[in-house]
Amino acid sequence: MADELISIIVPIYNVEKYLRQCLDSIQNQTYQNFECLLINDGSPDHSSKICEEFVEKDSRFKYFEKANGGLSSARNLGIECSGGAYITFVDSDDWLEHDALDRLYGALKKENADISIGRYNSYDETRYVYMTYVTDPDDSLEVIEGKAIMDREGVEEVRNGNWTVAVLKLFKRELLQDLPFPIGKIAEDTYWTWKVLLRASRIVYLNRCVYWYRVGLSDTLSNTWSEKRMYDEIGA
DSSP, X not given: OOOOOEEEEEEESSOHHHHHHHHHHHHXXXXXXXXXXXXXXXXXXXXXXXXXHHHHHOTTEEEEEEOOOOHHHHHHHHHHHOOOSEEEEOXXXXXXXXXXXXXXXXXXXXXXXXXXXXXXXXXXTTTTEEEOOOOSOOSOEEEEEGGGGGSHHHHHHTTSTTTTSSTTEEEEGGGGTTOOOOTTOTTHHHHHHHHHHHHOSEEEEEEEEEEEEEEOTTOOOOOOOOHHHHHHHTTO
């Protein structure tokens, strides 16, 4: 069977310094059957010119402009305009490993899963330092069945950022039906991601870096987690 279409949704706002690296990493994926939806969320910089360059030379890139409404509204427009059987998200100041789509898609199909989840490394923009968290990559796949993610071990597992963000993942399109990102909610990634995870019958987890996350001095990542916070954030 031919590779199925993957929709990559990239919200864009004030990232002209980093955008080209992000889009190059998408264009150079080993998995070639994708569409990349570039959602300009009213960015006042020159990001639009970079987007137009990619759209002009590669028909897989599609460009959309909207009034500034925030990350959630940009992602929601991307979902609405996408046509792929699978959907993934990339933040426009980050970038993908060259085989990210291949690995996420391959794992999902191999295990007949609804969602595949990879791992990430980071780059500190202020110190020019690469931070490698995936020190023991292999081809092992961990499968989580049904609501097993809600057990105690699963709750503790979300302390690492792999589970609580919209990026790093490949979703079957039908899982996102009637589930938009919430507008104006703090930690919208966590809220939305848990909603989607709870819809999945089968999730596969890859012990491979698929994503590079750019961080700086303003980056904050909570080191605390509790069951109460989890239920609060999924709206239960």
